[in-house]
Ligand code: SF4
């Protein structure tokens with residue numbers, strides 16, 4: 365048999381991978397089953413992965429189900445994304461104390477520099493991280509908190525073989541195969557013996573891979589991995605026609621579909637919270653009752669909240685119509701003007717976790733089907 369690049373390891377060897385990362389001082393995070401969903405949390409060992417679980421997703425629907433096998437990554441993405449660790453929902457920025465003489469001391473919040481390792485990063489999520497890198501550390505102003513968390517983060521990617529009912533990464537050109545931006549990439553192979561093909565994407569990834577118990581991959585392993593990913597790409601739950609999408613949306617700001625969606629949208633903001641690329645935040649200041657201690661925290665915010673666009677005189681987006689339109693046209697149109705790329709990676713979370721099942725692919729299709737239709 366022909367040898368090729370990559371190493372094949374047994375499912376049990378994932379524990380050696382987690383151990384090797386922990387030995388190097390990483391806080392290892394990965395998928396676990398909690399509260400009826402697959403979420404990202406601390407991993408003590410690979411035994412905590414969602415072994416034998418899958419998810420069923422559709423607009424406004426998410427269910428966990430048992431698989432007939434012991435797959436470790438036989439599901440799509442859940443309500444969490446890695447942004448909750450790189451850009452946490454609640455971060456204290458500084459604290460201030462006033463002593464008896466009235467002197468104030470301001471302490472900047474120390475950075476959390478524990479190196480992070482993410483196990484199970486999907487291709488769409490690698491693209492989402494790349495997008496947030498551009499926002500937080502790719503421009504003139506660097507977000508020090510994000511920079512510290514992102515700095516040495518070790519990314520173990522996973523090629524998808526079981527896309528979700530709301531996934532459309534193929535349409536967005538962001539998956540299901542991982543292409544770059546990872547230290548190690550895993551492909552789980554179930555046929556012909558349960559095993560993982562592991563490929564290195566960086567020097568430190570290759571060094572760690574050298575420590576794992578396994579054998580050199582052969583052409584049959586690589587072919588099986590290619591077939592698994594190709595099969596996933598044929599089974600996307602959703603599609604989106606992105607041809608000239610920026611101009612389509614910018615030219616249809618008064619389309620009647622915005623009124624239709626406004627009748628259904630609860631402006632709850634779920635879609636922005638689960639989205640791996642949304643990055644809006646607000647700062648909140650609080651003091652204790654004595655008035656001697658104060659702190660400022662940064663919290664996730666959303667373009668769906670009225671306060672977010674409140675300037676003197678009121679909110680500039682007072683209606684559900686204006687807020688949904690802002691969100692969708694930013695994601696799919698003006699993000700190109702601002703960051704040179706789409707703000708959507710096709711992960712499908714906003715469709716699954718919208719309580720009324722509003723579907724961004726359906727909204728685009730409705731506008732495309734009848735452009736220029738005004739309210
Ligand atoms: S589109 Fe859905 S998830 Fe987003 S704000 Fe409206 S109701 Fe909430």
Ligand code: SF4
Nearest residue numbers: 639708709711712714
């Ligand atoms: S807009 Fe929806 S599908 Fe696109 S990246 Fe955000 S959550 Fe995923």
